[in-house]
Amino acid sequence: MNHSILSASALLLGTSALFGQGSAFQTPGMPRQVYGPPKEGTSQDNSGQASRFSSVFNPAFSFVGDIVGDYRSGGEEVGWNAELRALEFGAQAWVDPTAWAYFTAVSDGESLDIEEAALHYKGLGERHTLRVGKFFLDFGKQMQTHIHELRTLERPLVLREYLGDEVSGTGVQWDHWFSANDTTAVRFSLGAFSSLLPEHEHGEEEEPEAEAEVAGRKSIGNLNYSARVTGFTDVGTNGTLQLGTSARIVPDFAFVDEDGGGEVGGLDNTVWGLDVTYGWKDETATKSFTAGLEFLVNSGDVGAELGAAPGDAPIVADGTRTGWLLFADHGLDPNNSIGLQISMAELADADKTEALEIEAYYTRYLSEFHRLRFGLSTLDVDGADESFRAAVQYTFFVGAHGHGVNW
C-alpha cells in the first residue's frame, strides 16, 4: 500500500514536472504545446518542426544602451550628472507567414518596463497591417520613436507637454497605405486603446502633482483613440516631402492627487497635430538636409494643479493650448551631422504660460552601431529663470534592433 502511494506520488510529481517544463510527448487530453492542427497518429507534440530543445526558430535579440552625462544650470536642477537613461532589450520574430511579433523592455537601472509588446498581422490583404498589443502612439513624425533613437537628446518640448515623453497604449491599430500616383504614397492609421496617456514614472517625481488617469473599465465610446493620415512624395530626383495630420483622443479621464487623495473626473482631452517634413540627399546619398515643422493644438482639459489642502480635488485648467516645433538637420557625411531644434508651447496652466526650448547638437556616428552626441539646450519659461543644459549622449545598438516604426 505504501509502495502504491509512493508510486502514485512519484507519478503525479513526474507529471507536474512534465507540464511545468513542457511535455516530451502528448497523451490524449493534454493541452497542446503549440496551437495548430493536431498531428493524427503520432505521439509527437505539434511544435512547429522543432523540439523543445531546438533554437533554430528563436527570435532575433537586441539590446541598446543609452547613457547621458550632463551639466544643468539656472533651473530647478543644477550641477553635473551621469545616468544610464535606458537599457533596452528587445526580441522579434515571425510568428507565421502572416504575422511578426516583438517586445521591448526598457530599464533605467531601477525598474523594468515593457514599453512595447505587439504583433503585426499582415493577413488582411496587401498594404494592410493590423497591430495588436502594446505599442507607441502613431502621432506626428516622432512619437513612434523611443527617446534614444531621436535626432535630439530629448523629445521636443511641445510633444512632452501635450502628449508625454513616451506614450504607448494597449489596443489595436489598423494601418493601410495606397499610392496616389507614381511618386506619392498615402498612409492612414486608426487605433483604439485602453489608455493613451503617458504612464506615471514612479520614483522620478520630484514634487507631488496631479496625475492624469483613465479608468480601467469603460464603455467603447470612452476608449482612447488615435488617428493619422500622412502622404509623402518625391520632390525632384533627390528630395522627399511628407505631410501629415494626427489626433489623440482621450474622451474620459480623471486627475488624481495620489498623495492627498483628491480626484476630479469626467474630463476629456484631444491633441491634434500637423506635420511637414522635407528631406534631401545628394547624388551619392552621403550629404543630407532635413527640415520639419509640427504644429499642435491641445484642447479640452489640458492640465491640473493640486488642490489647496490634502483631499481637495485638483484644480483643472481647460481650454486650448497651441505649440510647435521646428528643426533642421544637416548630414555632413554619413558619420557626422549637426542640427537645431526650436520648440514653443503654451503650458497647461491657467495663465497659458509660454515656454521656449532651443537645442543644438552635433552627432558623430562612430559606426553604424554606436554614436556620440553633444548637445546644448536652453529652456525659457515665462516668469522663471532660464535653464541651460550641456550634455553628452552615448548610445550603442547590439543585434537586430527595430520597432516596426511606420512612416
Next chain:
Amino acid sequence: MRLLTLLALVLLGLSAQAAEKLKVVTSIPDLADLSRRIGGDRVEVQSICKGLENPHFVSVKPSHLVAMSRADVFVQVGLSLEVAFVPGLLENCGNARIQPGRPGFINASDGFAAIDIPGQVDRKLGDVHPQGNPHMNLSVEGGAVMAANILKGLCAIDPAHKADYEARHAAWTRELEAAQQRWKKLGEGWKGRKVCVYHQEHAYLIRGYGLVTLGSVEPQPGIPPTPASLASLIATLRKEKDVCLLAVAWARRSELEEVRNQAGVTLVELPNMCAGLPGTESWIEMMDLLHKRLAEAFGPQKGT
C-alpha cells in the same frame, strides 16, 4: 468610319501590348541594365538605387514604395548587399508577387561563388556580410551570373516570351565575351600591382587580377577610420611606391585626400555601379571604364 474603327483597333492593340509589359524593379542600376537588355520591349524597368550611391545605405523614396507595390518582378543582387533597404520595402510594399520564394523574386547572385565568407560572424569584423563580399556586380564573372539569373526569372514568369529573352541574352553574352577579351588584355600586366582601397567593393577585381592590397581606409568594412587607423595606413603606404588608392564617389573625400597627400599614392576614382559616372549607362560600359581607369593608373609600362 472604317478609318476611325481601324485607328481605334490599332490604339487598343498598342494599349494592350503596353499593358502586357512586365514591370521590373531592380535594387541597383546594373540589374536594371541587364533586365532591359534581356527583357527588351517586354519589360519596363526601374532601379531603386542610383549609380553614385552607396548600396549599403540607400534612402527609400515614395516612388520606390509605389513601384515595388506594382511590380511583377523584383531583382536584387543578394548576399546581403541591399539589406539596408530591400527587406523593409518588401515587407511594406504589400506585393505578394515579388516576395522571396515567389516567381517574381529574382536573386541575381544565385550560383555565384562569393569570396571573403567569414568563418565567424561578429561585429568586430565590421559591417560584415555573412554570405561573403556582396559586390559581385563588380566582378568580371558577375555579369554573366546576374544575366543568367534574370533570364531564368523572366522565362519562369513569362514563358510565352522565353525565346525572345533567350535570344536577347545570347546577343548580350556575345557582347560580354568580346568585352571580357578587352578586359583580359588590359589586365595582363596587373599582377602584383599595389593598391589601397577605401571600401571592399573591388575585392573581386583585385583577386581576379592578382593585385596586392596594402590596406584599407575603412579599417573594417563599413567602419569609418579613426585618426590612429589612418595614421597607421599612411605609415604603411609611405614605405611603398606606385600605389593606387581605389575609391568610389561616395567615399569621404577628406580622408581620401589625406591619404593621397600624406602617403603619395595615386587616387583612382572607379565606378561603383553603372549609370553613375559618365559613359557607364550599361554594365559592360561601366566595366570598360573601370578597366580603362585602372589601366591608365597602372600604366602599360609598369606592368610586370
